[in-house]
Amino acid sequence: MSVPASPLHAPVLAWYDRCARDLPWRAPDRTPWGVLVSEAMLQQTPVARVLPVWREWAARWPTPAALAAEAPGEAVRAWGRLGYPRRALRLHAAAVAVVERHGGEVPAAYDDLRALPGVGAYTAAAVASFAFSGRHAVVDTNVRRVQARAVTGAEHPAPAQTAAELRVAEALVPDDAGQAARWAVAVMELGALVCTARAPRCADCPVRALCAWQLAGRPAYDGPPRRGQAYAGTDRQVRGLLLGVLREAEGPVPRAALDAVWPRDPLQRARALDGLVADGLVEPLEGGAYALPGAPRR
DNA sequence: AATTCGTGGTT
DNA sequence: TAACCAAGAAT
Known part of the structure; x- marks a missing residue:
């Protein structure tokens, strides 16, 4: 029999039993x-x-x-x-x-x-x-956010994971391995469904009364600015377009078909294609065509 | 340690 | 509408 190490455990576990999504990778036959x-x-x-x-x-x-x-x-x-x-x-x-x-x-x-x-x-x-009910601190973006709010009292976690965060997560892992696995999935689910990044559903939160961020009056985020992810016009967009052509094609694709999806900047296009080849996502064939990678040669 | 790496839904 | 964000990893 394990004693809950944190007052967060019981309410979060009970909430999970009631509100967890029915996802196939959580099914009994997984x-x-x-x-x-x-x-x-x-x-x-x-x-x-x-x-x-x-x-x-x-x-x-x-x-x-x-x-x-x-x-x-x-x-x-x-x-x-x-x-x-x-x-x-x-x-x-x-x-x-x-x-x-x-x-x-x-x-x-x-x-x-x-x-x-x-x-x-x-x-x-x-x-x-x-999958194995092992006892581990499972720390993803959802867990980091729940901890930032419920434990630390901040609206958002730091841009990158800190050692202090990991220590908090480890301290919250229940002693019993089975309970630890339930806690891991439950706290993550809470972050995904209730303690969300943009508009948290605090009215539905099982630990609202214990939440440090609530108790502090929901102070606004005051950490370092969090950079967005630009996409339009980047190499990533070009890589995506090139790979999309190869994905949809049945077999090898002539170079001209790749050139057509990003005609305005041959230099960037070449850089993107070279990158895909370097990453092993695309294979150049003899004769100037390209394809998705086949069986590794030995 | 800071960058790079896709895609699409939401606000 | 532009910005934000989504169960990160590799370098």
Whole structure:
């Protein structure tokens, strides 16, 4: 029997039991691989856009071995418009690594997960917690925001994660591993549904009475300015346009078809294409055509 | 440690 | 409408 270490635990856990979304990667029949796929897709991409793609992947590649047997370009193609397509490449590489290093089973240990391509501190902790009920501090943008408000009393967390934040998160992890896993998913869900960045639904918050930000009178954010993400006209936009052509094409695409999507700046276009090739997202073929990456040669 | 890396919905 | 924001990772 574990004693709650924080008054936040009970209300947040009760709220989660009542209000949690019914997401397929939380279903009883989920697999660790399905959890890992969901976490990769959810890095910087909203749940609503991940759902249909995740279902497609779950049906097509139900195991790491199934994905590992495909050409990496198929993962990039099936990634669709989720954004940051390097994630698709890394997830494919992670599947290969799981087959080679772990006999095709997604590992449960944090360090083994963290060593997989595309798996950073957050994702390793999330998979270890959600798929294996491991005891870890799972700190994403939602958790950072909930902590900033409920614990620290600030409207927004600092632009980058601090050591102090991690200490707060670790101090909040319940002693019992099963409870820790429930807490991890619950506090994250609270940040996603109630303690949102722009217009928090404080009237629906289970810890409103305990929230340091509420008790301080909801002071406005006074930290360093948070930079936005420019997109129009950037290399990222050009890369997206180029890769979009290759994704939609059945086979190799002539150079001219790529040139057509960004005619106004050949220099930038070349830089973007070179970058895609350097990242392994695009393969130059003999004869001047381009394609999504095929099976690695050995 | 600061940048780079997509895409689209919301306000 | 332009800005903001979304379960980050790698370098």
